[in-house]
Amino acid sequence: MPRLINRKASGVGGLILAVLPFVILLAAYMMASASRLAENPNDKLLPAFSTIAETTARLAFEPDPRKGEYTLWVDTLASLTRLGVGLSVATGLGLVLGISIGLLPLLRTGLAPFVAVISVVPPLAVLPILFIVFGLGEVSKVVLIVIGIAPTMVRDLSIHVSQTPQEQLIKAQTLGASTWQIVTRIALPQALPRLVAILRLSLGPAWLFLISSEAIAATEGLGYRIFLVRRYLAMDVILPYVVWITLLAFLMDYLLKRVSRAAFKWQAEESSL
Amino acid sequence: MSLISVREVHKSYGPVRVLERVNLEIREGDFCAVVGASGCGKTTFLRMLLSQEAPDRGAILLDGMPLALEPGPDRGVVFQRYSVFPHMTVEENLIAAAEFRGAPVAGRFFGKRRRAAVAAVEEMLDGVGLTRARHLFPKSLSGGMQQRVAIAQALLAKPKVLLLDEPFGALDPGTRADMHRIMLGLWRAHGMTVFMVTHDLDEGFRLGTRLLVFDKPRWDPQAPDAYGATVTYDLPLEPHEDAPAAPGAEPETKGNNHVQ
Numbered sequence: 001m002p003r004l005i006n007r008k009a010s011g012v013g014g015l016i017l018a019v020l021p022f023v024i025l026l027a028a029y030m031m032a033s034a035s036r037l038a039e040n041p042n043d044k045l046l047p048a049f050s051t052i053a054e055t056t057a058r059l060a061f062e063p064d065p066r067k068g069e070y071t072l073w074v075d076t077l078a079s080l081t082r083l084g085v086g087l088s089v090a091t092g093l094g095l096v097l098g099i100s101i102g103l104l105p106l107l108r109t110g111l112a113p114f115v116a117v118i119s120v121v122p123p124l125a126v127l128p129i130l131f132i133v134f135g136l137g138e139v140s141k142v143v144l145i146v147i148g149i150a151p152t153m154v155r156d157l158s159i160h161v162s163q164t165p166q167e168q169l170i171k172a173q174t175l176g177a178s179t180w181q182i183v184t185r186i187a188l189p190q191a192l193p194r195l196v197a198i199l200r201l202s203l204g205p206a207w208l209f210l211i212s213s214e215a216i217a218a219t220e221g222l223g224y225r226i227f228l229v230r231r232y233l234a235m236d237v238i239l240p241y242v243v244w245i246t247l248l249a250f251l252m253d254y255l256l257k258r259v260s261r262a263a264f265k266w267q268a269e270e271s272s273l
Numbered sequence: 274m275s276l277i278s279v280r281e282v283h284k285s286y287g288p289v290r291v292l293e294r295v296n297l298e299i300r301e302g303d304f305c306a307v308v309g310a311s312g313c314g315k316t317t318f319l320r321m322l323l324s325q326e327a328p329d330r331g332a333i334l335l336d337g338m339p340l341a342l343e344p345g346p347d348r349g350v351v352f353q354r355y356s357v358f359p360h361m362t363v364e365e366n367l368i369a370a371a372e373f374r375g376a377p378v379a380g381r382f383f384g385k386r387r388r389a390a391v392a393a394v395e396e397m398l399d400g401v402g403l404t405r406a407r408h409l410f411p412k413s414l415s416g417g418m419q420q421r422v423a424i425a426q427a428l429l430a431k432p433k434v435l436l437l438d439e440p441f442g443a444l445d446p447g448t449r450a451d452m453h454r455i456m457l458g459l460w461r462a463h464g465m466t467v468f469m470v471t472h473d474l475d476e477g478f479r480l481g482t483r484l485l486v487f488d489k490p491r492w493d494p495q496a497p498d499a500y501g502a503t504v505t506y507d508l509p510l511e512p513h514e515d516a517p518a519a520p521g522a523e524p525e526t527k528g529n530n531h532v533q
Contacts, residue, residue: 180380190360266412
């Protein structure tokens, strides 16, 4: 019998091991739901899968009787737009500031302490300020996402860029490269994989800030809907919404991982996480 | 006139004197091999030749002019590691110098100009035996191949002097022997002036036309940092025999070009 640290799962066995936790979770839910519904058929806390499926179909494929909109898609579009704009702005800031601070000593001296301080400001604490300054519209939600994730991205990327081996920078200079050429040909291409990695790690916080801001002031959006129907204990809406958000977040992460693998073939192999 | 003149150079890091009274004349076409104990200042001296560090006192002249304040295309360099750009293929690494010179804004060539640049490095690719590896990234090259890319890349920028900082130190003995052969071939073909720091005495004798030894001429056991190292031996070598230096070679006296 080999030691536990030397035992590995093979093909089918590995698949079973990977699926098992999901199966257990679903089974546990089904049993708990069935037992509650057996006691009280009107119980709203743990709705049966059939109820959840009906509600999901209604939200996704039937227009809302009062507004005439397909609720799930309207919410999804609104949330993804906010998230997309927020992530794009934050990524752009992270790239520009991260490379500048990481590569240029003057900017590092001037901006690094500022970014370090800004990055520890709790974003949700400034949300009221954003609502006051930018109103209750889209801008404040996007800005919250940016404030929430950009400082971390800037710090991480600038540290990564500043760790570029000095030998490479010297070599580039001996080949006649200007600062601009070093930025665009040496620092930027080598920062991109790291940028994608930090973007993937920022997806979680970005969703957190999105849903927080939608919960407080919005008229549509995934987070808005969850917090709206909470008042009616509408678990048959909340649960599929949570699953949908999870699925969207997972897909974004997965796509970014694939992009990173395909686009940066020069990189040494990374871990499979 | 010498290509590089080093005059009365001193360098300290805080209370630690690393180099003192270094005087050196390097003629065009010299292959200087620099040896010395660890921490004797030979790498510090190379960093000063690169303008990575500035001397505290004294002057270093290249072609009669003081060195530029930052590294530039007049001095090429190959380090022990990290000398190639990991995100560029072998071919892209080799045309980089031409691209930096010819495309100030984009920093790269496209289409016809790129093809011309690639054609221009063909001979060098062949000379260092990398034609078949031209489209590979450095991560899939062996250490010896990476160093060959680095040397070829440095030579293509046509520097006045090539500085090598233990370029073969991380290679296994077989590869190192191959690299010595390639290095000598390139040195002869390009008529380069080479300044190589090494910790391998045998390598110094094998490659150099001059062997410079850095050591501390004065030593105070109570204060080991009080005195710095300088060039204590400057041995002219037989031009590239496989045997060690000619037995009768006398240590040359230093400082025949003092300005102060």
